[in-house]
Amino acid sequence: MPEHVLVVGTGRDFPARLRAARPGTETSVIVQLDYIGKVREPGGNARVIGVRGDAPDEEWIALAAAAHARHPFTRIATFGERDQDRYAAIGQALGLACHSVRTVSLAHDKEAMRARLAETGVDTTAYARVADVDALRAFVRAHGTCVVKPVSGAGSAGVARVTAGSDLAGAFERAGGSYLGLANPGVLVEEFIEGTQFSVEAVSERGEHEVVAITRKYSDPATFVELGHVSPAELPEERRKEIHACVGSVLDALGVTFGVTHTEVVLASAGPRVIETHVRMGGDEIPALTRDATGVDLDECALRQTLGERVLPGVRAALAERRAPRSSAIWFAVLGARGVLGEVAGLDEARAVPGVTGVEVTARPGKEAGGLTSSDSRVAYARALGASAGEAVDAARRAVSRLEFQLRVRDAGGPAV
CATH class of the missing domain: 3.30.470.20 (ATP-grasp fold, B domain)
Structure with a gap:
């Protein structure tokens, strides 16, 4: 029987790879409307279904079920963090093998994960969901150095190490934000583990x-x-x-x-x-x-x-x-100064560093760059191989150091220069 895979989310290049991996395989994609433009080769799919990001699970399930009734899915998959909860809900409703709704929920909800790990004796790190800065301050006073983070998030966005003397109000506000469309139901604080x-x-x-x-x-x-x-x-x-x-x-x-x-x-x-x-x-x-x-x-x-x-x-x-023993490393470029990214020079020099296997600029010209608030703050990377971990890391770092970034910055009272 030919496979028909429902991919939840953009799927990156996986829909095309699934079709190529086994002749006769078909794919359909169901994705948030805001990201429908990121679906690669949309015409290669049997259909692409766009759904509002704030639509309830029932709407996602109903649309998937309508397609399933006309052209049954044999399998369901997702290849990223966003909408994994929709994937589990659809898979469960249509009787397709997938991670359970509970498993996905535990992986996404860091408070629920902490509770489950404590319940099973796997990890007893102290934690609490905090509703306001006063509750955060009380936890930090009780536990010393702590980590504040979104209950649900990705890319290290909104994560901060804090002590009683830190700007706890600022940390709470950042952790309570959102990132890349992922819902954030609150702020979590955990004791900091040194290591x-x-x-x-x-x-x-x-x-x-x-x-x-x-x-x-x-x-x-x-x-x-x-x-x-x-x-x-x-x-x-x-x-x-x-x-x-x-x-x-x-x-x-x-x-x-x-x-x-x-x-x-x-x-x-x-x-x-x-x-x-x-x-x-x-x-x-x-x-x-x-x-x-x-x-x-x-x-x-x-x-x-x-x-x-x-x-x-x-x-x-x-x-x-x-x-043969070998290590593979990656190192990222981060800009200390803030401004609008322009040209990037030194790519050939970076790629010529012995051991380097790839150098990529990940930020587009015109992007506001500088500082380090999430994974999205980084602007380039280099990958390298070495006979040891230290050798590989050294090569990747040397390659990144060869890159030169042009920034247009603003003075206190004027336009970008």
Whole structure:
């Protein structure tokens, strides 16, 4: 029977890849109207359905069900954070295999995740949803250094490290905002755990979890926006096993039984503690770093699982294969000065740095740039390979240092110059 996959969200290049992966496969896309212009090759799909972002789940389900009645879907998928809740609601209503509504809710709602992890004994980090600055101040006084973040968010937007002497009103206001159309139901504060941060990429199938890579994160100490990553992280084997066990317990607690996941942890003196987890692939080119370092293509795993294929045996075979040790790193460019971005020079020089595999400018000319408030604040990146983590990071950083950015800035009383 030919496959017909309903992709919730823009799907990036996955609808086309799904059609190419198995002859006869068809795709349909259901997406927020605000993002319908980002659907690639829309005419390659059987249909593209646009829905208001503020429409209730029932409307999304009804539109999907109408298409399903005329041209039945065999599978459903989503490949990003936005509208994963719609994906789960539609999948459940149409009887299609997908992450449960509860699992997606626990991954999106950081307060609910904290409650579930505490209930199961996986992680006991102190936390609270705070309704106002007074409640935030009381929690900080009780716990010392803390992290303030949106209850639901992405891209490190609105996240801040605070103490009793910080601008708590400003931190509360930023955490209460929204980012890229993701709903934000409130502000969460957690005790700050001192330690090195890591991203953990895993593939699950039939309830089994396989950690593919542990990636070292280099984050801004105030905003926690990532400045760089390197995979694999250089860790003692005992610590590596602790992280593997922690992530497996997290995924079990959240009810994850399949798919590619991205979990962030901090390795404290007493062992790993959870920052958050996502039922999707990591951002920041982490799947590319993982592929370079391990030979496992997480994008391909997600695609094959969408089509009902088993991938875990192949993942384990690739991880067991003896490979020459190498590390893959990425480093981001951030502008200290604020202004309107103009030309970018030095790309050829950056790409010529030994070990560099790619340099990309991610911000368009005319963008207001400068400062570091979220992942969207970064303006370019370089990726590099090395025989060690340090060598790869050094090459990526040297490449970024070759870039020169033209900014038009405003003086106190005049136009941009």
